[in-house]
Amino acid sequence: MQKTKIIAGIEIGTGKVSVLLGEIIEGKSLNIIGMGQCSSKGVVKGDIVDFHEANDCTHAAILAAENQAGVKIDGVYLAMSGTHIEGFASEASVNVTGADGMVTRGDLLQVCDVAQSRELPENRTVIHHLRRPYRLDGRCLNTPVGMEGEKLEVSYWTSHGDARKISDAIHIINGFNLHVDDIILSALASSSTVTTPEERKSGVLVIDLGRGTTDYALYNEGRCMIAGALPIGGDHISNDLSIGLRVRLKQAESLKLRFGSAVNESKDKSEKVWLNNDLEIGDRPVPLWSIEKIVELRATETFEVVKKRLGKLYSNDKLGAGIVLCGGGSNLPNVDRCAAKVFGTQARIGDNRSMASGELRDGQFSTPLGLLHYGLRYQGSRDVVNNEQGSGLFGKLKGLFQKG
Amino acid sequence: MEEQPKEIESIRIKVIGIGGAGTNMADRLMFDCPKEVSLTVMNTDQQALSGSPISDKFCVGKSVTYGLGTGGDLEVGREAARVDKARLETMVEGVDLLFLTVGLGGGTGTSIAPILADMANKNGTVVIAFAAMPFTIERAERASVAKHGLEALRDKCNAVIPLPNDLLIQETDPDASILDAFAKADAWIERAIKSIWSMMHRPGLINLDFSQLKLTFSRKAGKTLFGLGAGEGEDSAKLAVEDLKLCPLLHTPEFSKKADHLLVNIVGGAHLSISQVQHIMDSVTDEFGKDSNVVMGAVIDEQMGDKVEICVVGTSDVSGVSLMRGSQYKRAVSAVTSESHERTLKVTATSQKRNSRGSKSRKKPNSTEQHEFSFSDEDPKGEFENVSSTVIDGQDLDTPTYLRKGVKIVL
Incomplete structure (x- = not known):
């Protein structure tokens, strides 16, 4: 794996398309090296309604960012929002199986599997399985492995979107010959920027x-x-x-x-x-x-x-x-x-004080900054992310391609 | 029947109020109604009907509801219309221009209005329905009944003018009672009917007649706008134009720009001058599209004093009318044009009318051509009109909040 990777956080919004380029050094630190913006067309209420118009302005913004930084982008983190985003909560519980009543990693995986197994309606794609804190006999815990208890519960907030609308957005990025590493709900991206x-x-x-x-x-x-x-x-x-x-x-x-x-x-x-x-x-x-x-x-x-x-x-x-x-x-x-x-x-x-200075501190960059932040975390702790969030974009879209 | 004797050959205009709300609207017309317009009210609720000052009233489906109303059940309403079919048919027989006033969302009006409109339409009557849409603060269920009712009505009428109560409340004082608000909503319908009536019956500087009105309504129209404006005093013409521009029914200029065919009627007192008419026409065409095909009329009504009222009806060729409707439209238009050749412009001369009545539009086989009014579809949504709506808890959140909450915005 190369030591420096250039990632782009792209938000195709209703008002404008924002692109931020970040340089991830050795998977640990992030430098913001480029920015591109273009007022958006063909997007209403967060949904792409005119593919060509949205395509053109997104490409213009990416190009501007690439030119500014003078680099080529290796991977894209794309923000998702729009009318089609829905979600549901699902819960699961298991009895702790470990000897002397301690929660094992197996219990954890099992309970998570059960909770995530709910079928989606047709033509929907999971964007995130967001795990809420574990509960062990009613206690709120984040790392229950090794703790003593009887009943381990977990609940997930599954956020999903219209498969076609998501692939429309991905196609726009692919059309610029770029690979979408992951899609992230806009709200999650911006919250990682504006909150500690x-x-x-x-x-x-x-x-x-x-x-x-x-x-x-x-x-x-x-x-x-x-x-x-x-x-x-x-x-x-x-x-x-x-x-x-x-x-x-x-x-x-x-x-x-x-x-x-x-x-x-x-x-x-x-x-x-x-x-x-x-x-x-x-x-x-x-x-x-x-x-x-x-x-x-x-x-x-x-x-x-x-x-x-x-x-x-x-x-x-x-x-x-x-x-x-x-x-x-x-x-x-x-x-x-x-x-x-x-x-x-x-x-x-x-x-965005915690992440950026100067003009990037403006609230309008919260989402693309959050995308880069997300990208950094994804690079830094690949295993954990894999476990927690499903297996990246490929996993999310697997069902879609099989259908197609 | 209560309609006028056959020998008086003028255009027969009838207003039928259906259901509780429809009756109230018709009642309002009673006090200030030109005598050429006959009024009828009908309801399934005997008690509500007895409160109406209109003499020609009919309790529909007594054998079904025992005069107690439908209780909001559309099927009961339809059944009531079925048993009294013969009576309803004679009611609309021989009418040239039928106005239906109805409040959608209830049981009686929502179910019977489309049936009645269908009967009238088979006779070649031009049917224009004013449909009051329920307030958002009424239940969501009611809104959905009203929406389906509106679709059914549109299928049967030449034109349907939905009047969202939410929009009309904007014309009342901020702390008006709910009764005042309803009264104000009814007043809008009164103004609309009176203006269309006077178009054809008052002596005019420039006359508009029934066939022209008919022609406007029979274009293959996707969208139609409808607006009223009034002005009083020395600058009445100018004030009326200003008022028209601010008419809530024409809430965004973008809407009205789409009109391809405009029918403009100006009603003024004896002092209405050609220069005033000129001013109004210039401003109106300026505002609603210079390239549109404009038909205008100017009418003198002594009672108006120094008041001037403008009524604008516009249709547009951009349409979502289906092919089937298109073919019907062609038939309808050929019928209308042949008729309009026979007709002369003079409205007051009844003798000439007698001639033209020979070829009355009865022969028109089918006139279900449909017009959508854009100025106030069920809900005004402006920019979001053509995108999928955001409905949460039965409320369409694309509609401005202030309208749904009934907050009066001062201008």
């Missing part, structure tokens, strides 16, 4: 507010309990504004960026702002109250839907580190206050 292992240990909810989707991941005891994507994003806010204020989508987008706020602060309903602010014909005053109200309602609802999706897994007691917001939507003023209000706990805007 300590935060994930004490419990944290990461919400990535994208343009087409809102991705979320809930951590407890250092493990991801549930992760998913909600096909509601910043575009919905713009669309609501466009309909509510009877303005064009572009104007709505600009109003959102200039005056949007996730908490309605304007008391005076008659206060108005200019629609285009260019003093030309067609410009008209728009009530600030209406803008803020529309944005507030949508943002609040988005958080409410996320909360509903988390169901019983969500509890303020288990959320020591609160809520971390990232993605482009986290630049919306007061969005943290809005989230805090809905969830009844503290919320903050995340940044």
Whole structure:
């Protein structure tokens, strides 16, 4: 195996395609050496709806990154989001077989196998089997081997997506003559950037507010309990504004960026702002109250839907580190206050401080940075990853190719 | 029957309110209704029906429901229509233009309206249905019943105008009661029917007649827009145009730009001047597509005073109309064009109408050509109109939150 490997973290988002290049040295350290971005086309709500358009802008972004770094990419880590992402929880338990009641590695493997054996509906591909902490007679443990007990339980959150949509995305990367090493749920990638292992240990909810989707991941005891994507994003806010204020989508987008706020602060309903602010014909005053109200309602609802999706897994007691917001939507003023209000706990805007400096600290790079981070871990501890996450992309897509 | 005697040969317009909500809408029309329009209400619920001030009322399927309503059961509604088939048929007989007002989502209106529309259509009647769609805050189940009802209705009517209550509530005060909100929704239908009626009955600066209306409705239209605007005072024309542009039914300019055929009707008081009409037409065509084929009418109504009201109906050639519908469309259009040659533009002259009635559209074999109204499909979704929807707990989350929550947005 070569000593340096160039990996790329690619996110084909609704707003833009981001590519970050990382150099992994001896499988241990990561240097970020290149970046490419291109505003995205043919992607709606995180789904690729026009293959050619999405293909062109993705290739443009990869090319830009390669040119900047002056290297060739060895492998790609691709982020996944969109309307098709679903998931389910499955549980399994075994009686501890080891002599003197100690959990053996065999017990562990068996219980995991059973829990992962649930069949997927047709045309679905597993993206992750996310193991939650083990429970040994009710005790929450991460490494139960060697501990004493009777009943070993485990539950998994299986995240799966539409096989065709996933292969569409992979084909785009393959079309640039690159190999996809693995696909990673966007929410998982960004949470590894914006939260620390300590935060994930004490419990944290990461919400990535994208343009087409809102991705979320809930951590407890250092493990991801549930992760998913909600096909509601910043575009919905713009669309609501466009309909509510009877303005064009572009104007709505600009109003959102200039005056949007996730908490309605304007008391005076008659206060108005200019629609285009260019003093030309067609410009008209728009009530600030209406803008803020529309944005507030949508943002609040988005958080409410996320909360509903988390169901019983969500509890303020288990959320020591609160809520971390990232993605482009986290630049919306007061969005943290809005989230805090809905969830009844503290919320903050995340940044990529732990991983990057300069412009890469902006929330919009959380996902590609997380992908590189993931790639580093994958290189560094191949065996563990194999055991824990299934056998990479090939394993995930095996079923698909057999069908095809 | 209650319809007008045969010897008066004017275009016979009838409004039938079906079910509870439909009856309420028809009731509203009663107070300010031109006498040329005959009103009928029907319901399966005798008690609800007795509250209507309209004299021509009919309790459908008494032998089935004993006058107690359907209890939301569509099958009971259909059965009621079946037993009273003969009565329903005479009700729509000889009508040229039939407006149905119905609230979808319940038992009576949702089941009977498509049946009635089908009967009328077989006679060659132009059927325009105003269908109030339930509020999102009503149950999700109701929304799904309404959605299926709308599909059934579209299959049978020349045009269906769904009026989502969510959208219409935007016109009320933020703290209005639910009754006020319903009343406001009904008022929209009243304005729409009155405007179409006055198009054909009032003396005009520029006349529009039934055949032109018919032609607009019989184009192979995928999308149709419908908007109303009103203005009062010195600058009434200008204000009406501004109001029209902000009409919630035309919520995004992108929608209306798609119109290929526009029917614009302007109703104004005695002072309505040609220059005002000119201004309105210029602005309207500017706003809704310069290249579209525009048919316009300007009508004088003394009661309007210094008020001006604009009604815009637009259809577009971009369509999802199936091939089958396409062939029906051709037949329908040939029938209509031959008719329009025989007809003259003068609406008020009844003698001329008598001539044209000889070839009334009765001969039209089949006129189920279908139009979809884009301005307010069941839900306005704007940019997300053509992508798969995001439905969670029975709510389509692509529809703006403020609409679903019934929050009034001031403009």
